[in-house]
Amino acid sequence: MTERVRDVNEDELLRRIFPLLPVGGSTQVGPGDDAAIVAAPDGRFLVSSDVLVEDRHFKTRWSSGADVGHRAAVQNFADIAAMGGRPTALVISLVMPGDTPVEWVEDLARGLAEACKPQRAGVVGGDLASGESIVVNVSVHGTLDWRDPVLRTGARPGDVVAYAGVRGRSAAGLALLDSGVIRPTHQHPLVKAYLRPDPPLEAGRRAARAGATAMLDVSDGLLRDAGRIALASDVRLDLDGAAFDDDRRVLSDAALVVAQSALRAGDAGELVGDIGQAEAANRLMNQWIWSGGEDHGLLAAFPEDVALPEGWTRIGQVHPPGKAAPRVTIDGRRPVVSAGWDHFEA
Amino acid sequence: MTERVRDVNEDELLRRIFPLLPVGGSTQVGPGDDAAIVAAPDGRFLVSSDVLVEDRHFKTRWSSGADVGHRAAVQNFADIAAMGGRPTALVISLVMPGDTPVEWVEDLARGLAEACKPQRAGVVGGDLASGESIVVNVSVHGTLDWRDPVLRTGARPGDVVAYAGVRGRSAAGLALLDSGVIRPTHQHPLVKAYLRPDPPLEAGRRAARAGATAMLDVSDGLLRDAGRIALASDVRLDLDGAAFDDDRRVLSDAALVVAQSALRAGDAGELVGDIGQAEAANRLMNQWIWSGGEDHGLLAAFPEDVALPEGWTRIGQVHPPGKAAPRVTIDGRRPVVSAGWDHFEA
Structure with a gap:
């Protein structure tokens, strides 16, 4: 029988997911407390957010949990890269119906981990809630490593x-x-x-x-x-x-x-x-x-x-x-x- | 006639919301680019995330947009305070049905702004998407101002x-x-x-x-x-x-x-x-x-x-x-x- 998220309590679900999540090179305090702590060596950090909604941005009959996790991570990494930065840490919020298979959630965590690994980015926290359809929100953080950011505003005629x-x-x-x-x-x-x-x-x-x-x-x-x-x-x-x-x-x-x-x-x-x-x-x-x-x-x-x-x-x-x-x-x-x-x- | 979010395009909706959002004391680059830049003077930052789902965490017949915005902000501030920190910046993701009144969204922004003001926290970015019901995700960032964090792990017998x-x-x-x-x-x-x-x-x-x-x-x-x-x-x-x-x-x-x-x-x-x-x-x-x-x-x-x-x-x-x-x-x-x-x- 497929195990569903409503069959396990929230703390148990977190205990199942945590070990699958990537630990980043910048993580000082990871998930499990009220907030995480992430290094920002040059005294500032980049932050951006993208939300994926079931049947708007993905369909579960096409995308596996790992596909969704991968996509959620890399599209956020792209926002950091577009500033000239390097991703350091993700925070994930996951809204899902009670009948979502636990396996799907674990698979999502694996997809996140796979995408994070080459970047040495970690998942440092998040939130879980139940809802009508799956919503995955990723907030991504990054560092500019002392470089100037590249904004949208700087293009000049002749470029x-x-x-x-x-x-x-x-x-x-x-x-x-x-x-x-x-x-x-x-x-x-x-x-x-x-x-x-x-x-x-x-x-x-x-x-x-x-x-x-x-x-x-x-x-x-x-x-x-x-x-x-x-x-x-x-x-x-x-x-x-x-x-x-x-x-x-x-x-x-x-x-x-x-x-x-x-x-x-x-x-x-x-x-x-x-x-x-x-x-x-x-x-x-x-x-x-x-x-x-x-x-x-x-x-x-x-x-x-x-x-x-x-x-x-x-x-x-x-x-x-x-x-x-x-x-x-x-x-x-x-x-x-x-x-x-x-x-x-x- | 009530104006709905599906009646305005996304860029127009953002143009309406942006001026209502609070600018924080730590914001170096605010909303409108691929990522925001926030100061982290002591070389690290606190981050946490909370998601509010319509009919799970709030009902629109009880809570105004401003109530939801206020709640989303302060419950995140509480996570930062619980580490001993001070909130600096919020990133908001908003999923909502196309028939959500534009006024409701503007009201949400006002509620966020009101809650942010005494903390000098800013809303530095976010994402919008359509979905079956309203989901508001807030990622909050904070600073420890060179203090040690207070974790959950340090309680000792006799305390x-x-x-x-x-x-x-x-x-x-x-x-x-x-x-x-x-x-x-x-x-x-x-x-x-x-x-x-x-x-x-x-x-x-x-x-x-x-x-x-x-x-x-x-x-x-x-x-x-x-x-x-x-x-x-x-x-x-x-x-x-x-x-x-x-x-x-x-x-x-x-x-x-x-x-x-x-x-x-x-x-x-x-x-x-x-x-x-x-x-x-x-x-x-x-x-x-x-x-x-x-x-x-x-x-x-x-x-x-x-x-x-x-x-x-x-x-x-x-x-x-x-x-x-x-x-x-x-x-x-x-x-x-x-x-x-x-x-x-x-």
Whole structure:
């Protein structure tokens, strides 16, 4: 019989989870007291928070507990990397129905631990509560190791726009699962990219050391997040339409499969309409590349004379803001794909 | 027409909330970037997290957004105070249905701000997501200002057990609302104690300075939380049955009203049974005092020769652990009331 969280009391559940959680190199007092104590050697710390909601950000029939734990950790690490920092400690809050299998929770802890290990980050605390559906909140902490932070506000006209990480993979993996043509598996690279994103964390630190003027984690889609840098820095970003041709090659088969499946099901909506399969696949690919969320790549601006560090590719240029011009253009023109993910859109 | 969160996009919602949020004295980079930066002058920081779930921890028909914001903040502050620390920064994650009124969210921000102000704590970041019901997660950060932390592990036989704050008020306020005899109002002191708990934050710092050997925030009931100190320190706590006579005087009328209402409704269960009104009220009061949660008072152990600082009252003594003895006794005997709140109990 599957053991459920309502079958064990809270203290017992914590006793089961604690040994699975990673102990970080910066942890001075770990879980089990009213608060944890974490080292902040340069006299300040980075903090950010991301919440994952069942059936919004993940489905338990696709993602294992370990997948959710991994994703929750690394998407938070990406926020720290986007400041130029190094993650040190996570605090986890977990809301779940009483019938959640204890095994699922233990699996979540293992996923967190696996993601934390290479970063030497620890889980230092958290909270448990019951609720209608699973909600996983991660607060991540990091250190800048005496470096200056890289904010969103520093991009200047003339800067080079660069990207680190993959584009569209997570969106493509999600679309494959959604279309029902493939079952959740870590064997398929796109599905794995969705279940277990792998943000270029070290590239964030390299960008900071190289003198990046602005940087952010692309979680809601490249166009939307580029718009955020543009707005914060009061500039315009012009992106190269050909920038992600390597990613296109990786995505093209999946785009065709998903387009075919959508055409068959007749549920493709405005995306497909009267256009052929090839054009439908092409539009899907554009959507994934420019608006797909959750790859957690990094977008940054660098001074023109800086040699881009390892892992970074030039994808555009920073311009002065235009009077009527959109904040983000592709090859000088207003993008025709939607900007990206909005959490409350109907 | 009421404006709902699904009617505004996420960026717009953030633009509405940000100006309402408190800026703290320790905030170096506030909300709006991938991560915030908070000062940690003594080279480390305290961190803790608490999650509030709609219909588990609060009901929107009783608690306003400001009540929920206030509660979420101060119960986290109590965790910092229980280490001997001072809160510096909060990070808030908010999950809510699309039909949540924007006004409710703004009100939540105002409640957070009001609670933060006297502490000079700031809200430095957070996340928003949609979900079935409202979930508010607060991660709190604090500083020890170069002091040693007060953990749960340091109580020694011979120490005095002391308590700061009120007992049973929140549980009584909740019972009054639950019984339907009173409507939610800040005018009634017990209902207010439930809607807006007021933990003795300064008393926590005073205890640390006075040399408390162990301390925790009592959030799940005095007996349960006393058991946690006893277990962590490997001691036994014997509490004085008469310790909270002042609180009893404050609670007695409410206990009578709730007992009467339960007897009338015939839903009093084992609590009342064949006993009279006075005895039913007395048992209710014991329940509130010993097992009521959410007053967020502080429980600590002090060396015998220490003069208890302002706000602290002696309520018992620390003894060596007994072979078959329970971890916590009242006047030397095993308590007959239930220990307190368990988050997953059916």
